[in-house]
Amino acid sequence: MSGKPIxxxxxxTMRNGPETLKELEMAKKxxxxxxxERDVVKKKVAQYHPSVLHLVVSEIEAVxxxxxxxxxxxxxxxxxxxxxxQYINVFxxxxxxxxxxxxxxxxxxxxxxxxxxxxxxxxxxxxSGYLLQCLKPGDRLxxxxxxxxxxxxxxxxxxxxxxxxGGSGITPFVSMxxxxxxxxxxxxxxxxxxxxxxxxxxxxxxxxxxxxKHSNFHYTLILSDEEKEGMEHGFLNAARIQAHxxxxxxxxxxxxxxxxxxxxxxxxxxxxxxxxxxxRREVFGTRRDIWNEPGWPEGMTGEEIFHIQIGEKQxxxxxxxxxxxxxxxxxxxxxxxxxxxECSLCRVQLVSGKVFTAQGALLRYADECFGYIHSCKAYPIxxxxxxx
Amino acid sequence: MAxxxxxxxxxxxxxxxxxATLAVNHKKVAVFEKHNIPGGCGTSFRRGRFEFEVALxxxxxxxxxxxxxxxxxxxxxxxVEDAIEWIPIETLYKINLPGGRGVALPADKxxxxxxxxxxxxxxxxxxxxxxxMVWKFNEEIADFLAKSAASPANPSELKKFIxxxxxxxxxxxxxxxxxxxxxxxxxxxxxxxxxxxxxSAYWCFMGMPPERFPFSILARCMYLYTVDKPYYVRxxxxxxxxxxxxxxxxxxxxxxxxxxxxxxLLKNGRAVGVEDENGNAHYxxxxxxxxxxxxxxxxxxxxxxVPEACRQYxxxxxxxxxxxxxxxxxxxxxxxxxxxxxFNLIYxxxxxxxxxxxxxxxxxKADPIVATCYTIDDPCVSPPGTSIITAGTLKYxxxxxxxxxxxxxxxxxxxxxxxxxxxxxxxPGLREHIEEMEVATPLTHMRYxxxxxxxxxxxxxxxxSSVFFFPQDEFIPGLTFSSGxxxxxxxxxxxxxxxxxAQSILKEGR
Ligand SMILES: Cc1cc2nc3c(=O)[nH]c(=O)nc-3n(C[C@H](O)[C@H](O)[C@H](O)COP(=O)(O)OP(=O)(O)OC[C@H]3O[C@@H](n4cnc5c(N)ncnc54)[C@H](O)[C@@H]3O)c2cc1C
Ligand code: FES
Numbered sequence: 001m002s003g004k005p006i007x008x009x010x011x012x013t014m015r016n017g018p019e020t021l022k023e024l025e026m027a028k029k030x031x032x033x034x035x036x037e038r039d040v041v042k043k044k045v046a047q048y049h050p051s052v053l054h055l056v057v058s059e060i061e062a063v064x065x066x067x068x069x070x071x072x073x074x075x076x077x078x079x080x081x082x083x084x085x086q087y088i089n090v091f092x093x094x095x096x097x098x099x100x101x102x103x104x105x106x107x108x109x110x111x112x113x114x115x116x117x118x119x120x121x122x123x124x125x126x127x128s129g130y131l132l133q134c135l136k137p138g139d140r141l142x143x144x145x146x147x148x149x150x151x152x153x154x155x156x157x158x159x160x161x162x163x164x165x166g167g168s169g170i171t172p173f174v175s176m177x178x179x180x181x182x183x184x185x186x187x188x189x190x191x192x193x194x195x196x197x198x199x200x201x202x203x204x205x206x207x208x209x210x211x212x213k214h215s216n217f218h219y220t221l222i223l224s225d226e227e228k229e230g231m232e233h234g235f236l237n238a239a240r241i242q243a244h245x246x247x248x249x250x251x252x253x254x255x256x257x258x259x260x261x262x263x264x265x266x267x268x269x270x271x272x273x274x275x276x277x278x279x280r281r282e283v284f285g286t287r288r289d290i291w292n293e294p295g296w297p298e299g300m301t302g303e304e305i306f307h308i309q310i311g312e313k314q315x316x317x318x319x320x321x322x323x324x325x326x327x328x329x330x331x332x333x334x335x336x337x338x339x340x341x342e343c344s345l346c347r348v349q350l351v352s353g354k355v356f357t358a359q360g361a362l363l364r365y366a367d368e369c370f371g372y373i374h375s376c377k378a379y380p381i382x383x384x385x386x387x388x
Numbered sequence: 389m390a391x392x393x394x395x396x397x398x399x400x401x402x403x404x405x406x407x408a409t410l411a412v413n414h415k416k417v418a419v420f421e422k423h424n425i426p427g428g429c430g431t432s433f434r435r436g437r438f439e440f441e442v443a444l445x446x447x448x449x450x451x452x453x454x455x456x457x458x459x460x461x462x463x464x465x466x467x468v469e470d471a472i473e474w475i476p477i478e479t480l481y482k483i484n485l486p487g488g489r490g491v492a493l494p495a496d497k498x499x500x501x502x503x504x505x506x507x508x509x510x511x512x513x514x515x516x517x518x519x520x521m522v523w524k525f526n527e528e529i530a531d532f533l534a535k536s537a538a539s540p541a542n543p544s545e546l547k548k549f550i551x552x553x554x555x556x557x558x559x560x561x562x563x564x565x566x567x568x569x570x571x572x573x574x575x576x577x578x579x580x581x582x583x584x585x586x587x588s589a590y591w592c593f594m595g596m597p598p599e600r601f602p603f604s605i606l607a608r609c610m611y612l613y614t615v616d617k618p619y620y621v622r623x624x625x626x627x628x629x630x631x632x633x634x635x636x637x638x639x640x641x642x643x644x645x646x647x648x649x650x651x652x653l654l655k656n657g658r659a660v661g662v663e664d665e666n667g668n669a670h671y672x673x674x675x676x677x678x679x680x681x682x683x684x685x686x687x688x689x690x691x692x693x694v695p696e697a698c699r700q701y702x703x704x705x706x707x708x709x710x711x712x713x714x715x716x717x718x719x720x721x722x723x724x725x726x727x728x729x730x731f732n733l734i735y736x737x738x739x740x741x742x743x744x745x746x747x748x749x750x751x752x753k754a755d756p757i758v759a760t761c762y763t764i765d766d767p768c769v770s771p772p773g774t775s776i777i778t779a780g781t782l783k784y785x786x787x788x789x790x791x792x793x794x795x796x797x798x799x800x801x802x803x804x805x806x807x808x809x810x811x812x813x814x815x816p817g818l819r820e821h822i823e824e825m826e827v828a829t830p831l832t833h834m835r836y837x838x839x840x841x842x843x844x845x846x847x848x849x850x851x852x853s854s855v856f857f858f859p860q861d862e863f864i865p866g867l868t869f870s871s872g873x874x875x876x877x878x879x880x881x882x883x884x885x886x887x888x889x890a891q892s893i894l895k896e897g898r
Contacts, residue, residue, distance in 0.1 A: 015564050081797065154801045369623060372630075
């Protein structure tokens, strides 16, 4: 007895002790060797969330005078599953600056042979211009994602969906529509698409053809700058929503488009007394004229130059540009994905100084207690000291 | 080339606690975390107007400022007790029995005992005996631990004493109940299945059904939660994690976020450093792994570096359970749908052991449901007029790992839908008030924690692998562990264990 470790000795005298010790001995003989676990987790996680997607451009085609759809295949043949409405964040290096932009996938989620994104030109846009003008089939791109929460959630969304899209904000809806119609899902979709002109409307032909073929898909194009026969003229307002949606309180509403249109639609839905829980939104980035956002410090123009200290490095930053942009411009590598304040990957500690936080930054309570910011939604309004 | 006193791999509860104690005691520490935020399980995420807590239900070991429990004492020592708002909870849990009967147990021995006697008058005598036994059990543990601690250098003294008198004579209650399952002990005391369910609740904190859940852990939980009261934290566990990270940095040590470790470096069989995912090497006298031993040995070391004895040792430990959790933001206050208590265990049958077997499948038709309404603990947890509920079941990862990517989303939503459907029978109107909802599966936990099987409580903690048998043996000099994989899981126990590991390193250094 005295030769045994004290633990075994004690347990041996306890009720059910000897039985437990015996069981332990058995388990040692029959158990699995941990070396079998090598890379199991890594491989499983990569199936759904690879750290990087290595993509190759397979096709590029214009879908409007200012927009192209870009088909992407995987370098190693594998693309992870996604939910229609999600985006990927595409990285590129332009003039020596490594940056990225999120683009909603517009292809059907029912197939994973390729992903398709649709890029619209933005005036003076840094990345959209590059993708539209310089990218060609065979080029390689890195991306992360798919990510995002702008998608159908069967547990609490209505089977009756109303899509309110404006401009390039049609892209996630194209994916959702293709996904539902191609698989014959039991859902009803009404799409109201606001575009300046018929020509500028993306995927108009495909959407019209879908509407002809599928009785559960209703499509109306609304032109703001053009009057055309058989098409509606004006904006996406309450009267129009009411006219096209029979049972307005039974639907889930999905909004995607330019900030102005989103705000307009929000008010329209409020007027119609649609509860907030029935409204989902995707904002395509932060407004360019951040200095016009409510709460922007009086007297500042967006042109002020401040210094940011990060580690050993000191860089210059303009108040009208996000901290993330300033960091990327000077070659500091920051983790990013959504670039719209939601995912928190670009989080940094604000050691000193002040920032303006744009709408939509989903900070945690702890961030506010301990001074952390989402650099994609934070604008320098004094000299700053940051820490990763 | 950086050199530290101690390197910690992982900024989860165990890693942060070890690092904080070391840093406060002037050691130069570097913590490496692959995520962009500290905490591991101890974290939160945002959706719409809501911030969802990922892991913390009830913190133990707090008690009041005047009578600080062990967890509060640690936060005091780390200098952040007052940086955090602690919120006491008055109810241990509510058991929702089949048929709609509910029993909410107050966090007070006398009141809890009285309530149960009133609810189950036929077994009143046994209930009183049971409570006495649980308290005696804990007193004997305290005494035994004190004696062991008093003669750490001379275990043979204790051994002689025990051999001479016989352990069961000195520690009667401990010897009788110390290595038995919860079901076994409850069967000895009680006839009513309903009453048994009212007392076994903590099994879900360790992910073992009553028939495998060590009674000693139940007895500890019951005692500690009652004596020190359960607590919640304003802002959730992310606040504690961030406070610890800031403590570490404030004392001149480092926390590197977004910096995973891909290898542990050995020299002559001793762990001397780590290599991060960017290929940089960092060296230290001691390495603490907050990562599971499984991934540490089978992911950060090469097969030939892992001693045969180590592989043999781990054979008796099996990967533990994960969970399927619905994070729900409602656009109404909890009372509108009849939610009255924060922590709920919901049974649709009286056979918890049988229902638990459904944990091996993806569907959620029978599993006991754990539902926590954080708004009841802290009305400020979400905007006025809204509430937050997390509801889920324990699930093993295997069935989820076997799904094809095509099946994954559908399976996930079906499982979540079934949970909501079952909850709606007790909380009518729940579904129509959902404003935000996210569903986490075992694969989600696997992604964020990096644990095999998406395990949330470490290895399976049954009689042969917990309490007396946690996998705390070490096989590679210079490498030690601090996590829920080598110790009782839970926030309080992990902070305490992390601190203990740090203390032993401080002693070695002297
Ligand atoms: C989740 C998500 C999904 C997106 N999906 C798509 C998509 O499917 N197709 C697509 O074309 N774009 C999409 N975008 C927008 C896209 O990521 C880029 O913002 C856009 O291409 C402009 O980038 P840029 O580099 O050309 O412009 P920048 O050099 O970044 O400059 C444009 C500036 O204007 C802002 N801005 C960007 N877009 C607009 C706009 N439409 N109106 C006003 N200001 C704008 C930007 O935030 C920035 O401040 C998406 C954005 C998000 C966040
Ligand atoms: S990149 Fe997602 S929050 Fe900034």
